Amino acid sequence: xxxxxxxxxxxxxxxxxxxxxxxxxxxxxxxxxxxxxxxxxxxxxxxxxxxxxxxxxxxxxxxxxxxxxxxxxxxxxxxxxxxxxxxxxxxxxxxxxxxxxxxxxxxxxxxxxxxxxxxxxxxxxxxxxxxxxxxxxxxxxxxxxxxxxxxxxxxxxxxxxxxxxxxxxxxxxxxxxxxxxxxxxxxxxxxxxxxxxxxxxxxxxxxxxxxxxxxxxxxxxxxxxxxxxxxxxxxxxxxxxxxxxxxxxxxxxxxxxxxxx
Numbered sequence: 001x002x003x004x005x006x007x008x009x010x011x012x013x014x015x016x017x018x019x020x021x022x023x024x025x026x027x028x029x030x031x032x033x034x035x036x037x038x039x040x041x042x043x044x045x046x047x048x049x050x051x052x053x054x055x056x057x058x059x060x061x062x063x064x065x066x067x068x069x070x071x072x073x074x075x076x077x078x079x080x081x082x083x084x085x086x087x088x089x090x091x092x093x094x095x096x097x098x099x100x101x102x103x104x105x106x107x108x109x110x111x112x113x114x115x116x117x118x119x120x121x122x123x124x125x126x127x128x129x130x131x132x133x134x135x136x137x138x139x140x141x142x143x144x145x146x147x148x149x150x151x152x153x154x155x156x157x158x159x160x161x162x163x164x165x166x167x168x169x170x171x172x173x174x175x176x177x178x179x180x181x182x183x184x185x186x187x188x189x190x191x192x193x194x195x196x197x198x199x200x201x202x203x204x205x206x207x208x209x210x211x212x213x214x215x216x217x218x219x220x221x222x223x224x225x226x227x228x229x230x231x232x233x234x235x236x237x238x239x240x241x242x243x244x245x246x247x248x249x250x251x252x253x254x255x256x257x258x259x260x261x
Contacts, residue, residue: 128250154211
């Protein structure tokens, strides 16, 4: 866990780690490992899969990260801590601290954009989304389900020396009928019919269900997907020059022309 004078004082490393702890999985030697990310990359482009995961047995990574990757990671971490019962002020502060620590190393300029995303802008989006989750979605989850696991590493043997790895954002148990439900967090620019169709055949949800059912010895009744809709990036004209911003109500206030704030 990172720590500096800018980190929230109430967060204690051991306390946080004990509540959001993916655990360690021991696998047999020479086991061939697959997971959702590896499968998707190799399906999209075998060369991308090789450079990302196969080169030198470890794969390569870019020095500058995409804002969507960094923002998604921060939102997943903040949501995990909220699900685990950590105080929202601390959980959100910690997510923002982690995001800024990585973003300061440099963010990619996305294709077609004129400037890298502003760190403060993205922090406003992360903070707004996490507070929205805390006040709206989290109470509904807690009212209906018992939260069994958060960000838990799963592994299931597929046979012939192949092991599938997965990590559920949250594993829920219904308070009345005790059925199992996987809860999965997604981030997206917009939500439309194509995004809805993607969810019906989501590789991540299907693979997580396979791993959870193997460990728990019972069927998963549903895979529930929660989307953070964070807005598109758009280039606008300013008094100085063109600037690309994220169109999100979490980041910018807006008003109707002639209609007040």
